Amino acid sequence: MEGTSxxxxxxxxxxxxxxxxxxALIALGYTMVYGIVRLINFAHGDxxxxxxxxxxxxAGWFGPRFIPVLLVSMAGAALLGVIIERAAYKPLxxxxxxxxxxxxIGVSLLLENGTRFVIGPNPKGFxxxxxxxxYNLGSLEISNVDILVLLVSLGLMVLLQFIVYRTRxxxxxxxxxxxxxAARLMGIDVDRVISVTFAIGSALAAAAGVLVxxxxxxxxxxxxxxxxxxxxxxxxxxxxxxxxxxxxxxxLMGEAEVLSVQFFPSTFKNATAFVILILVLLLRPSGxxxxxxxxxx
Amino acid sequence: xxxxxxxxxxxxxxxxILLYFVLSLAFGSNEYYSHVxxxxxxxxxxxxxxxLINGFTxxxxxxxxxxxxxxxxxxxxxxxxxxxxxxxxxxAGALAAGIVGFLVGLPTxxxxxxxxxxxxxxxxxxxxxxxxxxxxIGLPMLGGPRGVRGIPGYTTFGWAYFFAVFTILVIxxxxxxxxxxxxxxxxxxxxxxxxxxxxTTRYKVLAFSIGAAFAGLAGGLFAHQLQLLxxxxxxxxxxxxxxxMVVLGGMGSITGAAVAGVFITAFSEAxxxxxxxxxxxxxxxxxxxxxxxxxxxMGGRExxxxxxxxLWPGRRAAHTxxxxxxxx
Amino acid sequence: MALLDIDRLSISFGGLRAVSNFNLxxxxxxxxxxxxxxxxxxTTVFNMLTGVYQPTEGSINLEGKSLLRLKPHQITxxxxxxxxxxxxxxxxxxxxxxxxxxxxxxxxxxxxxGIMRLPSYHAEEKRIExxxxxxLEIFRLSARxxxxxxxxxxxxxxxxxxxxxxxxxxxxxxxxxxxxxxxxQETAELLELIRWVxxxxxxxxxxxxxxxxxxMNVCQRILVLxxxxxxxxxxxxxxxxxxxxxxxxxxxxVKVGA
Numbered sequence: 001m002e003g004t005s006x007x008x009x010x011x012x013x014x015x016x017x018x019x020x021x022x023x024a025l026i027a028l029g030y031t032m033v034y035g036i037v038r039l040i041n042f043a044h045g046d047x048x049x050x051x052x053x054x055x056x057x058x059a060g061w062f063g064p065r066f067i068p069v070l071l072v073s074m075a076g077a078a079l080l081g082v083i084i085e086r087a088a089y090k091p092l093x094x095x096x097x098x099x100x101x102x103x104x105i106g107v108s109l110l111l112e113n114g115t116r117f118v119i120g121p122n123p124k125g126f127x128x129x130x131x132x133x134x135y136n137l138g139s140l141e142i143s144n145v146d147i148l149v150l151l152v153s154l155g156l157m158v159l160l161q162f163i164v165y166r167t168r169x170x171x172x173x174x175x176x177x178x179x180x181x182a183a184r185l186m187g188i189d190v191d192r193v194i195s196v197t198f199a200i201g202s203a204l205a206a207a208a209g210v211l212v213x214x215x216x217x218x219x220x221x222x223x224x225x226x227x228x229x230x231x232x233x234x235x236x237x238x239x240x241x242x243x244x245x246x247x248x249x250x251x252l253m254g255e256a257e258v259l260s261v262q263f264f265p266s267t268f269k270n271a272t273a274f275v276i277l278i279l280v281l282l283l284r285p286s287g288x289x290x291x292x293x294x295x296x297x
Numbered sequence: 298x299x300x301x302x303x304x305x306x307x308x309x310x311x312x313x314i315l316l317y318f319v320l321s322l323a324f325g326s327n328e329y330y331s332h333v334x335x336x337x338x339x340x341x342x343x344x345x346x347x348x349l350i351n352g353f354t355x356x357x358x359x360x361x362x363x364x365x366x367x368x369x370x371x372x373x374x375x376x377x378x379x380x381x382x383x384x385x386x387x388x389a390g391a392l393a394a395g396i397v398g399f400l401v402g403l404p405t406x407x408x409x410x411x412x413x414x415x416x417x418x419x420x421x422x423x424x425x426x427x428x429x430x431x432x433x434i435g436l437p438m439l440g441g442p443r444g445v446r447g448i449p450g451y452t453t454f455g456w457a458y459f460f461a462v463f464t465i466l467v468i469x470x471x472x473x474x475x476x477x478x479x480x481x482x483x484x485x486x487x488x489x490x491x492x493x494x495x496x497t498t499r500y501k502v503l504a505f506s507i508g509a510a511f512a513g514l515a516g517g518l519f520a521h522q523l524q525l526l527x528x529x530x531x532x533x534x535x536x537x538x539x540x541x542m543v544v545l546g547g548m549g550s551i552t553g554a555a556v557a558g559v560f561i562t563a564f565s566e567a568x569x570x571x572x573x574x575x576x577x578x579x580x581x582x583x584x585x586x587x588x589x590x591x592x593x594x595m596g597g598r599e600x601x602x603x604x605x606x607x608l609w610p611g612r613r614a615a616h617t618x619x620x621x622x623x624x625x
Numbered sequence: 626m627a628l629l630d631i632d633r634l635s636i637s638f639g640g641l642r643a644v645s646n647f648n649l650x651x652x653x654x655x656x657x658x659x660x661x662x663x664x665x666x667x668t669t670v671f672n673m674l675t676g677v678y679q680p681t682e683g684s685i686n687l688e689g690k691s692l693l694r695l696k697p698h699q700i701t702x703x704x705x706x707x708x709x710x711x712x713x714x715x716x717x718x719x720x721x722x723x724x725x726x727x728x729x730x731x732x733x734x735x736x737x738x739g740i741m742r743l744p745s746y747h748a749e750e751k752r753i754e755x756x757x758x759x760x761l762e763i764f765r766l767s768a769r770x771x772x773x774x775x776x777x778x779x780x781x782x783x784x785x786x787x788x789x790x791x792x793x794x795x796x797x798x799x800x801x802x803x804x805x806x807x808x809x810q811e812t813a814e815l816l817e818l819i820r821w822v823x824x825x826x827x828x829x830x831x832x833x834x835x836x837x838x839x840x841m842n843v844c845q846r847i848l849v850l851x852x853x854x855x856x857x858x859x860x861x862x863x864x865x866x867x868x869x870x871x872x873x874x875x876x877x878x879v880k881v882g883a
Contacts, residue, residue, distance in 0.1 A: 040411045091588050097410040098357045099587050102544055105537060106583030113576040121573075232415070265433060271426035274419035281416050282404050467740050474739030474746060475725070475732035475753070482726045485715035491697035492675060492707055494730035494793055503736065 007139050012258050018146040018215070020254025021153035025208035026231035027238070027246035027253075028160065029201025035177040035241035036197045037093065042104035043084060044205060045228010046111035051077040051206025052126070052219045053115065059127045066214075070152070073210045074203040081202025082195045090191070116221040123220040126213035149211045156207055157247060160200065164243065173197055177241065226270055230257070233277040239287030248288060313462050321454065331454050335522055337562040338457035339515050342464045344542035344558035345551055346511035349468050351540075352548030353477070354504040355484025356406060357414040360421030361512050361539045366428060366531035368394040368513025369520035370439060373448045376521070378438060383451040387460075387517040394513020395506045397424070402505035406498065421536055428528045444527030452522040460518060461555075464511050469551055471507070480504045484549075534576075538565075541579050544586055547593025557593070626689050628653045628829050629797060634683035636673060643669050644853045647683070649831075651797075656823055656830045658844035660864075662873055665850040667833045668710050671799050674831075675707050676700045687797065702730055706795035708786040710802050710833070716775035720766055720785055723774055724757040727792035757792065764788040764818075780811045784818075791822065797829050798822075804836040812836055819843055841865060849873065 026048050033041045051073045058072035059065075088107050092100045133144045164170040172193045175183040184190050212227070213219055234253040238245025253273070260272055280287065324330035343361065350358045372390030375381035381389070405416045431439035439445065471477045479500045482490035487497050520526055542561050546553030568575035586593065627650045634647040644666040651657055659667050672678045674685060676697040685692040692700050715723050732753060734745040761767045764784045769777060774785060783803060790798060803819070804812045816839055823830055823843075834840045840847060841861045849857040849864060851873040857864055864870055 040415065088584055088588070095587075095591065098351075098355075098414075099591050101357065101411050101414055102540065103584050103587040105540070106580045106587070109537065109576055109580035110584065113573050113580060117573040117577060265430070267430050268426065268433075271423050274423050278405075278416055278419050278423075281408055281412055285408070285412065470740045470742060471736070474736075475729050475734070475749075476736045476739055478722065478726050479729050481718065481722075482715055482729075485717060486713050488677070488697075489709070489713035489715065490726070491677075492701060492709075492713075493727045493789065494698045494701035495726070496696070496698045 011140050012262070013255065014140060014142055014146070016255035016258035017251065018149040018254075019258060020251035021149055022208045022212055022227065022250075023231045023234045023253045024247045024250025025153055025156065025204045025211075026227060027235040027250045028157070028243065029205045030232050030235040031238070031240055031243060031246040032173075032197050032201045034235070035243075036173065036180075036194055037089070038097065039089060039100050040104065040232070041089075041198075041201075042101065043107040043111055044201065045224035045226075045231065046108050046115075047077055047081060047084075047202045047224070048205040048209045048212075048228060048231075049219070049221065049224030050080060050111060050115065051202075051209030052213045052223065053119065053124075053209075054206060055210035055213050056124055056126055056219060064127045066148075070207060070210050073206045077202040077206030077209075078199035081198040085195055085198040090194075112221050112224070119221070121221065123218045126217040126219055145215050149215060152207065152211060156204060160204070160243070163200070169193070169196055226273075229270075230273045233273045233280070236277060236285075236287055237280050239290030242287065242289050245287055245289040317455070317458050320458070325454065332522070333562065333566050335452060335454045335457040335518075336566075337559045338454070338461040339518050339522070340538075340542065340562045341461040341555045341558040342511055342515040342518070343539050344546065344554040344561075345461075345464050345468055346508045346515070347539045348543045348546070348548065348551065348554040349471070349480075349504050349511075350508040351543050352550065352554070353472060353484060354480040354501060356501055356505060357410055358417040358505065358508070359414045359533070359536050359540065360401070360417035360419075360424075361508070362531040362533065362535035363421030363424035364394040364398055364509035364512035365516035365519065365535070366424055366528070367397050367509075368516030369531070370428065370516075370526055371513070372517030373445065373520035373526045374439065376451065377445060377448050377526075383449075383456075383521070387514060390517035391510045391514040394516065395510030398506040398509020398512075399502060402502040402509075406501040406505060418533060418536070421531075421533060425528050425531055428531075440526065442528065444525060444529075446525055448520050448524045448526060450521060450524045452518045457518055457522070460514060464514070465551060465555060468507075468511075472551070476500070476503070481549075537579070541583055543593075544583060545593055550593065553593055627651060628655075628688060629831075630684070630686040630689075631674075632684050634670070634673060634680050634685065636669060636678055636680045636682075642853055644673070644680075644850075647850075647853075647855060649848060651829055651831065653796075653829055654827065656819075656832065656843060656845050658840040658847040658861075659831060659833045659850065660835070660840055660847060661850035661856075664852075665873075666853040667850055668801055669853075670850075671707060671801055671831075671833065674700075674799060675705060701793055701795075704794075704796035705799065706790040706793050706797070707799035708783075708790050708801055708803060710805065712782050712786055714774040714782060714785060714789070716773070718774060719771050720761065720774055720777070721754075721757055721770045723785060723789055724760055724792050725753055727789040728753050728757060730793055760788045760792055779806055783807070783815075787818070787822070791826060795828070797831065800830060800832045800834075802833050802835060804834060804839050807836075812839060815839065816843055 026044065029044050029047070030041060033039060033044070054076040055069045055073040058069040062068040062072070084107055088103050089100060092103060134141055135144065164173060172183065172188045173196070175186065175188055176190055176193045180190055230253050231250065234249035235246045236249070237252060238247070238249030253276070256272065256276070257269065261269065264272070320334060324334055343365065347358065347361050350356050368390035371393040372386040375386040375389055376383065401417070401420045405413060405420065408416055427434060428439060429442050431437060431441045472481070479490070479495045480503070482493065482495050483497045483500050490497050519530070523530065538561065542557040543554055545561065546555070546557030565575060568578070629649065629651040631647060631649040634644060635642065636644050647670055649657070659670065661667055669678065673680045674692070676692065676695050676699070679694065687703055687705065690703070692703065692705070695703070715726065718726075732749050734743070734749050738745050758767065758770070761770060764787060766781060766785060766788060769781060774782065777785065787800070787803065800819070804815050807815060819830070819832070819839075820843060822828060832840070832844060844861060847859065847861055847864045848855055849867070849870050856869045856873060857867045859867070
């Protein structure tokens with residue numbers, strides 16, 4: 001009946017929203033870093049994974065309280081992001097992009113295997129930070145976890161918007177992403193701005209990691225690979241380097257994933273992200289919200 | 298002895314044959330060592346072929362394992378199901394991989410550096426996903442996620458070594474020709490290369506396809522050594538292995554790629570028991586090499602051949618093709 | 626039939642009209658100069674001529690055949706060669722290799738012939754090497770043959786750029802500020818070199834330059850661009866005293882001595 005399939009469709013949309021928010025949070029990190037240093041931070045998905053683990057340990061230290069766990073995780077990941085940037089990416093700022101990408105792959109693998117080495121390959125169970133409850137909106141269902149994900153994501157995005165458009169550091173970030181050399185000539189400490197960008201991006205990814213830990217309580221060292229990839233596709237889809245693009249792309253990827261399970265066998269799920277990526281790169285590389293750029297000869 | 302063209306060839310050929318006999322005598326009787334040497338030869342093919350794409354033509358490909366998979370499944374499928382003899386099957390595998398490389402390269406090679414890398418990674422994964430879902434795409438005999446066991450064990454050290462030498466020879470000859478120089482110019486400066494009359498798109502796709510074909514050859518050899526076809530053998534991590542070899546040896550150096558291929562094989566075997574440690578060392582070495590010596594072991598590029606020749610004046614040049622002195 | 630016919634050539638980038646209604650007809654063997662303040666659109670004209678940019682309006686015909694919508698390497702194949710304002714040598718390759726690559730179009734053997742080292746490969750490579758060495762000789766770079774291009778002093782890099790451009794045996798040579806960064810002695814030598822090359826190779830040359838000594842002394846005819854528009858055209862003497870030209874460069878009416 002029409003009513004029920006509409007209901008099912010809306011339900012899927014709702015399910016897709018929280019998944020999309022997660023992708024959006026991670027995608028923001030990709031897009032901000034690319035916007036400022038033109039680097040695809042291959043290791044970003046693994047920062048998300050580290051964030052989840054940090055949350056896991058924080059819950060052990062502070063008890064299963066959401067806010068402290070979230071804050072500790074975000075702070076820790078921010079620090080990690082800055083360390084990675086300073087140690088591995090900063091020295092290669094003038095090097096060809098291939099060198100930086102190779103290093104980023106190295107960092108990604110290091111995080112994955114390092115975590116596995118130190119903590120062990122077996123997945124850990126993320127503690128329940130809140131008691132699960134499902135609410136009903138008419139015939140639609142939504143769990144409090146989903147609501148938490150949506151609220152936290154929204155809150156963080158609003159905070160990011162505030163930082164980027166209403167603070168001095170945000171203005172500096174925008175300046176540096178527009179023209180690094182001009183920004184430096186205007187007295188902006190470009191190195192500091194870049195570090196801050198990495199810190200913010202990593203913190204957002206960690207928040208996503210904690211939220212995912214709550215929603216799907218199994219975490220393992222390789223959990224960052226696929227979400228990282230999908231979030232990257234989301235950032236490219238929306239327009240890499242464009243902050244609203246990351247949010248738009250994230251939501252779209254989340255919805256696409258939830259809806260595609262209806263039509264394709266789940267084993268194709270991961271390939272869908274790649275197919276979308278390749279289509280975007282070939283047909284509209286600047287993304288949905290992006291502008292074309294050409295090289296000056 | 299005058300270093301004329303034909304003399305150089307004879308010396309190189311003699312050197313290669315000599316090396317083979319030395320290795321066979323030393324290690325041939327021991328099955329384990331023989332196995333590792335075969336693997337090393339296969340990795341040399343993969344490293345040198347990837348180097349053609351990444352190192353010489355400057356196109357960052359992260360999907361090499363995908364082409365290896367194509368070659369493996371085509372060659373393995375032919376020998377296993379259709380009882381096709383070894384060499385034609387290998388050739389078919391290489392050809393198939395080359396064609397897939399051409400089809401993938403054509404749309405993808407318009408993209409710049411990092412985007413190209415991600416796109417090739419994507420294609421590599423898509424190939425793998427297609428194999429895993431072989432039931433769904435009408436090729437259930439490929440075994441999907443379970444793979445196919447019992448591929449005939451045709452690959453011997455002799456064959457692997459032969460094809461490794463063959464690969465090095467073909468690619469070295471290619472590089473030391475006007476077409477190879479065209480590829481190198483694409484790496485150096487695409488705009489200038491076009492202005493010099495080089496059809497940059499054509500040469501990118503050419504290098505890509507040749508590289509893919511040799512990866513397919515390696516895949517066929519690999520399948521007939523492992524005696525197994527399985528999608529897990531051709532993941533992105535495999536492509537990272539190949540990347541590590543090229544980076545370690547020095548992008549744009551055939552000798553470097555070959556040496557690194559052997560080295561990484563030996564290293565992997567040594568750390569076989571501790572997979573985590575191996576991956577950690579790999580990842581650290583990728584980072585450290587990029588930071589400290591991005592030109593890799595050999596320092597890369599044409600100088601390699603010349604400097605090897607200069608190191609041992611008058612004796613065997615490491616598979617230098619004929620041609621002018623300015624180009625190594 | 627003129628060698629080069631450019632009519633109503635225009636290009637806009639976004640909203641900015643970079644070149645507007647550019648017209649130029651060159652007979653075979655002419656040496657024409659293109660001058661104007663920075664940003665006037667001179668290199669943009671070159672880029673349109675060589676297929677790097679596609680004009681939004683107008684036509685370009687070489688020996689009667691259109692060059693529009695061709696890719697740069699195809700235009701080079703038709704006989705147009707250029708040097709770049711910011712030198713674009715293959716900086717990590719040897720001087721000899723830089724020239725050899727420029728001879729790529731004239732190499733008559735295929736990929737397989739190269740791999741299998743057929744006789745055509747050997748014959749052609751010999752010819753290429755010989756010709757490349759001849760060119761280096763002409764440009765006094767023979768001693769530098771095996772040097773890596775980026776290690777060359779600036780003046781020699783510029784000469785290598787020119788040697789490269791000539792390697793493809795062009796009909797039309799576009800020189801983009803060949804004297805940039807040169808001291809007076811180097812500039813004088815360059816002047817001689819351009820004159821010599823013009824005669825010996827029977828070339829048609831279009832030259833962008835800021836060094837007025839070069840332009841005034843070597844060009845038969847000069848076009849002046851300002852903000853994408855042609856504001857003057859004529860022999861050097863006329864251009865030198867043209868008030869519009871003076872104003873474009875200096876921003877005010879001033880009497881200029883030679």
